[in-house]
Amino acid sequence: MCLAPRIISLLPSATESLCAIGGGSLLVGRSHECDYPPEIARLPVLTSQSIGPEPEADPAAIDARVREQLASGQSLYSVNEQLLRDLKPDLILTQDLCEVCSIDLKAVRRIAETLPSRPDIVSLNPQTFEGVLDDLYTIGRAAGLEKQAIETVTRLRERMFAAAEFVNAFEDGPSVVFLEWTDPLFVGGHWTPQLIERAGGRHPLNAPIPKEHAGAAAGPQMAERIAGKSIRVAPEVVGALNPDAVIISPCGMNLAQTRQCAAALSRKAWYSDLKAVRNGRVALVDGNQMFNRPGPRLVDAFEFLVGWLNNRPEIIPHGFPWERA
Secondary structure, eight states: OOOOOOEEEOSHHHHHHHHHTTOGGGEEEEOTTOOOSGGGGGSOBOEEESSOOOSSOOHHHHHHHHHHHHHTTOOSEEEOHHHHHHHOOSEEEEESSOTTTSOOHHHHHHHHTTSTTOOEEEEEOOOSHHHHHHHHHHHHHHHTOHHHHHHHHHHHHHHHHHHHTTSOTTSOOOBEEEEEEETTEEEOOTHHHHHHHHTTOBOGGGOOEEOTTOTTOOGGGGGGEEOOSOEEOOHHHHHHHOOSEEEEOOTTOOHHHHHHHHHHHHTSHHHHTSHHHHTTOEEEEOTTTTTSSOSTTHHHHHHHHHHHHTTOGGGSOTTOSEEEO
């Protein structure tokens, strides 16, 4: 009989994905950012940030400190190598998508090569919603939970299909600006524009486009429409678009911090003049938990989008971390 693998997750979305497919009991360690589901709080923490937290939500100061750290060639995160050795993992889950979001793959590989157990490393790099679901399969295969992963993805897809029934595919939906950072302004990328489009909205400042040879990629082929990474935009660009709706969901910030970011924006004339602001169509969302974390709860985020954009509040999941600005 094969022994159950000892797993360390250095990525919040991977932790959520493993737990979603029934593998939470296999975890023996986590990153400092892994905070869901709540029962993982008991696990040893292996990582820390090299820059301390800001006392208040100050996106401009955070952005400057991150850029300075990266420019110096230093990592934003450190790993407790001795603790990692002591935990004797068989499998390490990490990422290779964003050096700002989590420990980088090179650092994990360097440490793993020195461990006597020589653990397997699964690095995740999802750039689309389908890629996020595929990661559940990848984690399931690595953890010996492939059947459970298939069942979990099936349930998540069923929820997506059920929510999509409330979207009128024949209407030209509202224009949306999704702010993933507020100073400087960054609009969402990767899976976020995809979800907005599938929920009946449009995300013109970083719109999904069909893959080569995919035609219009409409209807059931919407998975063939992809967007690039998040991009920086000038306030004048947002003002010229004058969107119908704005979603403020800064990466890594909770709802209270997001509220502070929105308050700072409200003091700027270009923002106050937006149609979405004047019409009360601004939503604040906990970006640390939703949208910016490519795990199973992106389905919750999609249900929120369908409910909010289509005036169907009953579709929004109970307890979804959002509020109107």
